[in-house]
Amino acid sequence: MAFRLKLVPADTKIDFFRWQFLTFGLSTLLAVASVVCLLVMGLNFGIDFRGxxxxxxxxxxxxxxxxxxxxxxxxxxxxxxxxxxxxxxxxxxxxxxxxxxxxxxxxxxxxxxxxxxxxxxxxxxxxxxxxxxxxxxGPKVSGELIQTAVYAVIASLAAISIYIWLRFEWQFAVGALVSLVHDVLITMGVFSLFQIKFDLTTIAALLTILGYSINDTVVVFDRLRENLMKYKKTPLRDLMNLSVNETLSRTVMTSGTTLVALIALLVLGGDVIRGFVFAITFGIVIGTYSSVYVAKNVVLWLGVKRDWSKPDPKAAGTQFTDPEAQ
CATH class of the missing domain: 3.30.70.2040 (Alpha-Beta Plaits)
Structure with missing residues (x-):
């Protein structure tokens, strides 16, 4: 008999919406505080951005x-x-x-x-x-690097949002975009608050965070779409809770194993890569949180198409979500 490690019970029934106003309010507060911190304290730019x-x-x-x-x-x-x-x-x-x-x-x-x-x-x-x-x-080259870095992050956000829009529906794209902006803002706010060196490797870490966070969000969204087709009369809030609970084991295992390696690098990796590893470590934690508590809250408030078994010619991206077309 094979041994299977289970960090999460197979049939969890956690109500992730129980404190939805508290969690979403906290996320909003942290995002606003991060913006204020960035405007007041700024970032501790490294050589790449300062010259x-x-x-x-x-x-x-x-x-x-x-x-x-x-x-x-x-x-x-x-x-x-x-x-x-x-x-x-x-x-x-x-x-x-x-x-x-x-x-x-x-x-x-x-x-x-x-x-x-x-x-x-x-x-x-x-x-x-x-x-x-x-x-x-010189300062001119450094300024161009800052501009290019901003463009890279914005382009990544736009490309991910378009993918989600085509893969699911526009409501999912908005939820994913809000979640990703939430992750980037709070991570940069932490760098500003503690004046951690911010350089090109940190930009690479932010792009990695975007990819990791959207991967977890897509898993939840995909399970939600399956449940929307399976349970056509169940309230949307209950379906979202069900979807997150069904993917919770995967989320905990993926995030947990990744964090084990990152924490080892954070402690033993030395000063050269510490900023890069810290950004990814914090980003994975906040990205997992936003996939569960931010993205789906936005989708719940916007509402979604309930019967995914029938094509809707008026909805953008429906050709990608038709089960017969996949």
Whole structure:
């Protein structure tokens, strides 16, 4: 007899709408607070968005990121990122690293004197170190990166909403869009509140959150559509509760196993990836919450087509939801 791990009983009957006004009100409050926090405190932009200088180092000795960072601490350079560069074409005595220094407030770039001080400090740690290249990112390029990042998030939201609209109905698309905007806003609000470094890797984490959150939402929506065809007289609220309960085991198992790996990375992964991992970890928690308590509440308030077994030529995307067409 095979052993099956069950974190959630097979037949749960949780009333997820019992506190719907409290949960949705809390989500609204957190979203508004996040907007206020972003307007008042702003984001702690990293080098990618603030501009700065990247110094490429090369040495015959192995790269010691900890020693490099300790040598640069007395210089009070602010945001400094040190990463080792791996390439299969490098020889055994070719150890390469990148030192990225953020521009100071009020300055457009890192001064040559600062670059010289950094090079001197690193040469004290490793006399054999050389500096093949020094590249600067100006405020204009940083501004373009911010603009492109915003466009990427907006385009992702739009594409996901269109997919949900075609796959289900416009009410589902609105619910999914509200849920995704909720996830992004609150995640960015947390970054603003605690002034966690916000860079291109955080944008990648936000896009990952969008994909993860909509995946869970689609699972619930798909089960709801099946139940709408099966129970044509059951109230919509009861069908939504039933759908979430039927997919609850899958939601808990997927989110739980993902969080186990992410928490390990968050604790043991080091400072370089901590912001990225924190964004995904928090995003998965808030995304799971929004799939259960935000998206379906919006759909309930908007109302949906009840008899999905009959095509509705007036409804957008019906050709994709007709069981005979799939």
């Amino acid at each position: 700065g200088t990247t110094i490429r180092t090369e040495s015959v000795q192995p790269v010691d990121v900890g020693a490099y960072r300790q040598a640069l601490q007395p210089l009070n350079l602010g945001d400094v990122a040190i990463t080792e560069v791996f390439d299969p074409t490098f020889g055994p005595e070719q150890n390469v690293a990148q030192v990225r220094i953020s521009a100071q407030d009020g300055a457009e770039a890192v001064t040559p004197e600062t670059v010289a001080a950094v090079e001197a400090a690193l040469q004290e740690v490793d006399p054999s170190i050389t500096f093949p290249s020094v590249e600067s990112v």
